[in-house]
Amino acid sequence: MPTRPKIGIYWCASCGGCEETVVDLAEDILGVVEKVDIVFWPVAMDFKKKDVEALPDLSLLATLLNGAVRSSEQEEMVRMLRRKSKYMIAFGSCAHTGGIPGLANQFSREHILRYVYEETPTTINNEKTRPQLRFAEADREVDLPEFRHVVRSLDQVVDVDYYIPGCPPTPNITRSALTALLDGRLPPKGTVLAPDIALCDECPRKATKPADLAFAEFNRPHQKLLDPSLCFLAQGIICMGPSTRSGCDAQCTKGNMPCTGCFGGTTRVKDQGAKMLSSLCANLVPKEEEAIDQVLDGLPDPIGTLYRYGLAKSLLRRRMDLPMETLPPAG
Amino acid sequence: MSDSPAQTAGSWEPRIIAFFCNWCTYTAADLAGVSRMKYPHNARVIRVMCSGRIDPQFILEALAKGADGVLIGGCHPNDCHYAEGNYKMLRRFRLLRRVLDGMGIAPDRVRLEWISAAEGDKVKTVMTEMVEKLRALGPLGAPDKFRDWDREMEEFEHAIQARQGQEVTHAH
Numbered sequence: 397m398p399t400r401p402k403i404g405i406y407w408c409a410s411c412g413g414c415e416e417t418v419v420d421l422a423e424d425i426l427g428v429v430e431k432v433d434i435v436f437w438p439v440a441m442d443f444k445k446k447d448v449e450a451l452p453d454l455s456l457l458a459t460l461l462n463g464a465v466r467s468s469e470q471e472e473m474v475r476m477l478r479r480k481s482k483y484m485i486a487f488g489s490c491a492h493t494g495g496i497p498g499l500a501n502q503f504s505r506e507h508i509l510r511y512v513y514e515e516t517p518t519t520i521n522n523e524k525t526r527p528q529l530r531f532a533e534a535d536r537e538v539d540l541p542e543f544r545h546v547v548r549s550l551d552q553v554v555d556v557d558y559y560i561p562g563c564p565p566t567p568n569i570t571r572s573a574l575t576a577l578l579d580g581r582l583p584p585k586g587t588v589l590a591p592d593i594a595l596c597d598e599c600p601r602k603a604t605k606p607a608d609l610a611f612a613e614f615n616r617p618h619q620k621l622l623d624p625s626l627c628f629l630a631q632g633i634i635c636m637g638p639s640t641r642s643g644c645d646a647q648c649t650k651g652n653m654p655c656t657g658c659f660g661g662t663t664r665v666k667d668q669g670a671k672m673l674s675s676l677c678a679n680l681v682p683k684e685e686e687a688i689d690q691v692l693d694g695l696p697d698p699i700g701t702l703y704r705y706g707l708a709k710s711l712l713r714r715r716m717d718l719p720m721e722t723l724p725p726a727g
Numbered sequence: 728m729s730d731s732p733a734q735t736a737g738s739w740e741p742r743i744i745a746f747f748c749n750w751c752t753y754t755a756a757d758l759a760g761v762s763r764m765k766y767p768h769n770a771r772v773i774r775v776m777c778s779g780r781i782d783p784q785f786i787l788e789a790l791a792k793g794a795d796g797v798l799i800g801g802c803h804p805n806d807c808h809y810a811e812g813n814y815k816m817l818r819r820f821r822l823l824r825r826v827l828d829g830m831g832i833a834p835d836r837v838r839l840e841w842i843s844a845a846e847g848d849k850v851k852t853v854m855t856e857m858v859e860k861l862r863a864l865g866p867l868g869a870p871d872k873f874r875d876w877d878r879e880m881e882e883f884e885h886a887i888q889a890r891q892g893q894e895v896t897h898a899h
Binding site: 471544545546552553665666667669670671673674676677678680682683685688689692695698699702710711712713714715716718720 | 779782783784786787788790791804814815817818819821822823825826829830831832867869872873875876877879880
């Protein structure tokens, strides 16, 4: 009996939604499980790191890796899995473009650690204790991974062969990507395994998108009763559809919520946020600075809106004026 | 941008990418040249057909690849050869300033000016002012920053390679 191809599934800085989407394949997952050996999947199966380390290099057909890379441990794991895998596949927005964790690239490491360990409303930490990289007690020494300054997409750490986009990737694109992988019908290296056209193309509201959009104001979804059939842009709601890749079957717009851009841009887009900024602003009504600024006030968090999933992989990557401080020596 | 003033001398010189519209500002820069006006040579001018053609991606890419500032020149309001292009640029510019501010880049590193074909002297004034402004702000140095940021992964990679080296030695 020929051996079945080995697959690994691993997570880094992620929420677990991508793991969930594998299970969301429902009965189709049985078809996948029949054809492969899952040799590593910490969320669902009891294999250890040393089990994978013991395998020869390139013995896995593929690793599906979800989550952004933020800690030294994650770096170590993705490097190890890269060595073991013929194909490294970035699975989901965080691995693809940094995702929601990538928004932390607006803040310094010190700011984040201070807030989390000292300042959140539910924290009592009078001694201001922080995790240390190494801690020795009696005859034991314990290590903790280092929290990096920068959140990175997977391809900013290791070489990536394919990308499956989405927050989380939808079952349909996951299924077709896995089928392509197992059948050996793979496109050129570096391809994002989803259609290379904007979301508007598959949005049921497409026909109602006006040729002459004009924003006199921006509304946020909770501020307005949303028309379930009219293009969101025509309602003054920011919908990232025009600068976002399709393939999700327009699930959000079908559910009466605007697109927030989780599939990232098409191959023609270098910077999803800048591209959306370009498209939105071109269509504002006012022509004078003051009136323009007033409309823009309706967009209180431009980076969080335009770069919600893609800040780590954007042209600027991270706030430019943040320090790169070194952690205090291990105590 | 290897032939930049910043790299030919030890002292730093601001690098500017200037996007000038074909109909007004580029012609004005031409006029400044023909009139033998002198202004700092820190800018690389890129001619575009209209300021409305300047995708914000171009501006961010210029900054990410090592420009210290970006200057945009277009036709005065109501003078756009294509009627609306300069307004589109103005609106993009207003939001881009907010994004730059959020990304820790002084918004003044990107400047938008309306310069008509007759205003060669304005090209000179704006260019001189912008160079002064950038000198005061200092280098943006995005490529150096990217390198600095990624250095935190190097030590670790070396450690892994060293460990693998040991394992190989043990194996033999």
